[in-house]
Amino acid sequence: MDIKVLGPGCAKCVQTEQNVKEAVAESGSDAKVEKVTKVMDIAKYGVFGTPAIVIDGEVKSVGKIPTKDEIKQWIAVKK
Amino acid sequence: MLLACSGGSNVGQAANRAVVELTQEGYGKMYCLAGIGGGLSGFIQSARDVDRMVVIDGCPVGCARAALERADVPLRGYLVVTELGIAKSSDLEPGRPEVERVKAAALDTGSLSQMRGKGDSTETWCCSGDTPEATSAGTQDEWGATS
Numbered sequence: 001m002d003i004k005v006l007g008p009g010c011a012k013c014v015q016t017e018q019n020v021k022e023a024v025a026e027s028g029s030d031a032k033v034e035k036v037t038k039v040m041d042i043a044k045y046g047v048f049g050t051p052a053i054v055i056d057g058e059v060k061s062v063g064k065i066p067t068k069d070e071i072k073q074w075i076a077v078k079k
Numbered sequence: 080m081l082l083a084c085s086g087g088s089n090v091g092q093a094a095n096r097a098v099v100e101l102t103q104e105g106y107g108k109m110y111c112l113a114g115i116g117g118g119l120s121g122f123i124q125s126a127r128d129v130d131r132m133v134v135i136d137g138c139p140v141g142c143a144r145a146a147l148e149r150a151d152v153p154l155r156g157y158l159v160v161t162e163l164g165i166a167k168s169s170d171l172e173p174g175r176p177e178v179e180r181v182k183a184a185a186l187d188t189g190s191l192s193q194m195r196g197k198g199d200s201t202e203t204w205c206c207s208g209d210t211p212e213a214t215s216a217g218t219q220d221e222w223g224a225t226s
Binding site for chain 2: 045046047048049052054057058059060061062063064
């Protein structure tokens with residue numbers, strides 16, 4: 001499983017990445033988490049804003065900080 | 080978020096032109112209805128998650144509405160240009176009064192407010208510019224343009 005956190009870098013993006021990493025750890029997933037910070041790379045996903053989360057190429061959240069529970073649910077569905 | 084049908088008629092183009100101008104005037108940000116209709120997850124999820132939206136269809140065929148419904152995006156701030164008293168024709172050049180009427184109706188939805196500047200909007204949530212690094216390098220919008 002591949003998870004990308006999109007965001008140029010601010011408190012919201014940092015918190016989102018933290019939530020993702022903790023959700024991955026707590027769910028026992030071996031998902032790879034990557035932070036995408038370059039604006040042109042972020043634009044390729046077609047998101048209206050950041051932070052955003054992409055799991056296996058599917059955008060799951062845009063412009064908000066999902067909770068760990070929400071992220072765990074997405075991970076569980078993808079397993 | 081501003082979405083318009085941009086169909087092949089005066090009313091479709093009036094919707095498109097209105098959304099372009101409202102974006103340029105700082106009332107919101109035009110987004111990609113085609114991306115939503117094409118099933119691209121970034122556009123669909125963005126439309127689902129955005130707080131405020133105006134969607135303008137040219138006529139009762141309702142292509143923009145149908146695209147959003149198909150993508151399970153809640154419809155908000157919905158307008159139909161022909162319901163503003165503008166007759167549909169095959170003329171692709173909308174009249175100036177018609178475009179202004181559509182813009183006024185979009186503003187009347189209460190979903191739009193004028194942004195003070197780039198990045199200072201609840202519509203984009205882009206956090207570029209919030210970090211010292213981004214600030215010193217200039218604020219970048221989501222297309223890489225720096226100001």
